[in-house]
Amino acid sequence: MAVQIDLSGRVVLVTGGTKGIGAGVAHTFVEAGATVVTCARSDVPAAPGTSHVVCDVRDPEAVRAMVEGVATEHGRLDVVVNNAGGSPYALLADGSPRFHTKVMDLNFTSVLSVAQAANRVMQAQSQGGAIVNISSISALRPSPGTAVYGAAKAAVDQFTVSAGMEWAPKVRINSINVGLCRTSETAGHYGGDATVAAIERTIPMGRMAEPEEIAGVVLFLASDLASYVSGASIQCHGGGEEPVFQHVLANHTPA
Known part of the structure; x- marks a missing residue:
């Protein structure tokens, strides 16, 4: 028997929910019947089935x-997806303290602020709530060129583990270590389709994720199917990345 996730009557807030993974998450929750609010720094038209608020x-x-306003307007706040984030490329030796602080503010401190605000609202509700933090595989492996971003995401994972203990049982909180994902900006970011194809050959699944595939994991963690999952970090990376040494071994037979 197929299992359907129905979030009718639930209110969901998705930060950075207007493009990329965030847009995929918002669309997936709309399809599941939820009332969806997205937020971003820019005032853009709301996607079909959603409403939008401007918030840095x-x-x-x-x-x-913003969080209290969403809860007041809709009478509840059931799910918050902490998706806003990102970082330009910069080697550690070249990045200024100001640059590193900005990366940490966007990718960790803001996640903490959103989660704290959501927790205050959810603890006061009889039904509690669920928070899903979008982390990255950059938290788990070397990330040259985005080292501070990786450190920020590692902080997100550690904060999630601790919050899972402090905020239980009314609020569940989990993170997802997202791997490479195709968005409208992928080709430009990696230097073109040929480079993207070469990168995809290093992924066991043979391709990057689609935003809706990440959204499926978010939807699960937000649903009652994950009612006993909290303080966890789930890796969603298509099996990982092929180690470079395997290319060396391809032309060498071990003794």
């Missing part, structure tokens, strides 16, 4: 007002 998640006071 790096501003804790703006975050608190």
